[in-house]
Amino acid sequence: MATLAEETRNRFPKITEAGLDDLRKRIGVAITDTVEPWNYEASRDAIRHYAHGIGDDNPLWCDPAYAEKSRYGSIVALPSFLFSTSRIVSGYCGGLAGVHAMWAGADWTWHKPVLRDDVIRTQAHLKDLVEHQTRFAGRAFQQIYHVDFFNQHGDLVAECDSYVFRTDRDEARERGTKYTEARGRVEPFTQDQLAQFADMYAKEEVRGAATRYWDDVNVGEALPRMIKGPMTVTGFICYAQGWGGLYIRANKIAWNMFAKHPGLGIPNRFNVPDCPERVHWDEAFALEVGAPGAYDYGPERCSWLTHHITNWAGDDGFLRKSKCQVRRHNPDGDVIFIDGSVIRKFEENGRKLVEIQQRGETHRGELSVIGSAIVELPAKS
Template identity: 75%
Template sequence: MAADGSNRFPKITEEGLAHLRERMGVKIENTVEPWNFEANRDNIRHYAHGIGDDNPLWCDPAYAAKTKFGKVVALPSFLFSTSRIVSGYCGGLPGVHAMWAGADWTWYKPVLAGTEFTTVAYLKDLVEHNTRFAGRSFQQIYHVDFFNQTGDKLAECDSWVFRTDRDEARERGTKYTEARGRVEPFKDEQLKEWAKLYDNEEIRGAKTRYWEDVKEGEELPRMLKGPMTVTGFICYAQGWGGLYIRANKLAHKLQVKHPSAGIKNRFNVLDCPERVHWDEAFALEVGAPGAYDYGPERCSWLTHQLTNWIGDEGFLRKSKCQIRRHNPDGDVIFIDGVVTRKYVEDGKHLLEISQKAITHRDELSASGVAIVELPSRG
């Protein structure tokens, strides 16, 4: 324990880094079971609702039955729930904090209810950085391939976490010096004005958007997420599934098997590191500005804006998202997108879309670049 009563945490060591580098390129065997082995009506809806997405293509079987798919479709980001690796549960450096920081997705086929999943994953790279958040940190990049029950490749993804020294982030990190524990009550007028974005949110759905009707420079409707609440973070965990969120005997068994997965709380009881997303005091201990959202959650918000806009006939081909800062309890996020390129490739009518997520204080929260395919009138 530190002098102020906070925990002292394991450090990044050269020995630990050497062991981690030995794993690069090696297929990961016996991975922890995913939250979802298959897609069905309920878990697709739970994931969608966890990010505030009520698109009937994912959530309403009667609606989905009338589309070309004939059944409920899983939203693209649902695949986060089918692999612990892509969601940031990394190996090596036990007890060292891991912050999910981005993903580079490619999707090949839509995922329908009834799909069963297998994945193949390996550690792709380990890159050293010097950060304002915690000084010396390491970007740990994984590659995951996703297959259905007949062996068809559905998608692939590179995702990464930053391994950071918790004590360094708390004691000497400068990124959130002015933001830690900050509380800024909103005025009712502000909240009412922002809520208009929810009231006016359009799900394109069955109203086909054609490639010919889109122009370079066209802006997507602004999307609102927030104001952030711990309740919202827990809603995402319900749909996505937290590896360390376990109760009673199952929590005990996990902590016996993986001692670094238990960190003592104020009652001297081992609790999971994932509680940075709902435990304000613990989030401050690791250098965060407060209890904050999940990284894959924010990536899912960006793809939510895209699927709303492209409609049932469009297909999200690629999306690269980079997380720039924590979104703590109390933040409001605005997502903007613009069409930056319009082109045809291999017979596909494609659009490149750049996205930015900013806070109500005009701080960059996340950025993304996506490729979507739209139907052509031709």
């Protein structure tokens, strides 16, 4: 019989061989039974809410009068908006009931723009399951999904491989070497620091209608630095409002969800099943699963990288590809600086393309995220 100490230490369900075998059987099988997306349609409000959720005020997404004068003739959905049209690409994953899932990266390709009032449908399947040994939680499994996105005309507008890491919550809490010194850390900013951050926001450049030509871009050219933060729980919730979250449900709909997925609900202090997503606003629960505190969403950080690119590319540029790898949690109180540089200019299938390398670090110099992008730009000729 387990002791009280052991029961306390082993509070959460474990990764089991039976669970892994079941997951492997799902590889390549089309997913037909999943929760509905936050957005089916790229409405004016849905696009604006998502853009504002990542702090993006580009008028191409948000201002109909401005967008009418662009080459699109209407509001366009920002590239990362598609996170809100698929729970699976955003981290909703099957199997291993009660085992923590951390969204950790995505590899996007966009084929066509998503215009105002486009209706999006998706097709998805589990692509692979890869075992890793991690400092954070020991044995972990990278669960990779592929999602295709189609508009109302049947056109493939985008595709994405995204992945979560399935980790043992108890192991992460006990091991926790990655965040030992960061857990629950509170470091107030000085007024000088806050003034510096405010100045960076004030000077943030949205390229907009000033066309950036492929001819004028040089390898080695640096993109303007972008700031995100300081992180707050309010900011995390703001993102969830635009993106929709994975498991945020209320009353009867919440109970129906927990009844269908018994391992999903984690008892709160009232012994009421509550969603695991509360790690993003409940610091005590975040600490229980080994995180340093309430932290940002993975798709949110991926969206910051694409925001960095679209600001630079302007209205006439088109983001073709983006890769994002999340390297650590960003708890409230963190600030992220995103830098990028042009590493290649090339032509492919008649397109003028630029490859950009990106890196995001905290204000303490900790690596937060790495990424890359391929952007199509117009040529003067």
